Amino acid sequence: MIRKFAFIAIIVVLTVTSWSAVAQKPSYGLPDRELQHRSMAVNIVKAINAAEANYRKNHGTYATWANLTSTGDFTDRGTKWSSEEFPTVAHAMYGPGPEIVPGWKLRLSLSKEGQAYDLLLEDVTDLKCGYAAFSDERGRIRLGKVVECAD
Secondary structure (H helix, E strand, C coil): CHHHHHHHHHHHHHHHHHHHHHHHCCCCCCCHHHHHHHHHHHHHHHHHHHHHHHHHHHHCCCCCHHHHHHCCCEECCEECCCCCCCHHHHCCCCCCCCEEECCEEEEEEEECCCCEEEEEEEECCCCCCCCEEEEECCCCCEEECCCCCCC
């Protein structure tokens, strides 16, 4: 009886584990490499949003990319604003731009005398669809591509 219960418990654990693994990694029909590439964009934007929120808290306005790099938030050794769960973003070699890391071009615009910002992080390697991540001072991240792209 105990063996039967243990066997059923093991089967349940294995089934739940395999379901959760599938649930954690939706493919959306994209190859793993492309998913990782897009995930990098989202995580870079999250890091920029976090740095912007901190900068505003300390200075009363949002920062330009030049401000964020000159204060050490984004350097050639990485950023403290990214989770270590995504080390390619945490340890990326950030530059002054506009291509802030290889393959990713940033357009960061301030408005309302530094009380608002809009950012566009564009994949310069995606000549077909122009994949990009967008955000603003609200911290919500949107993903998109050019309208002409059928993918």
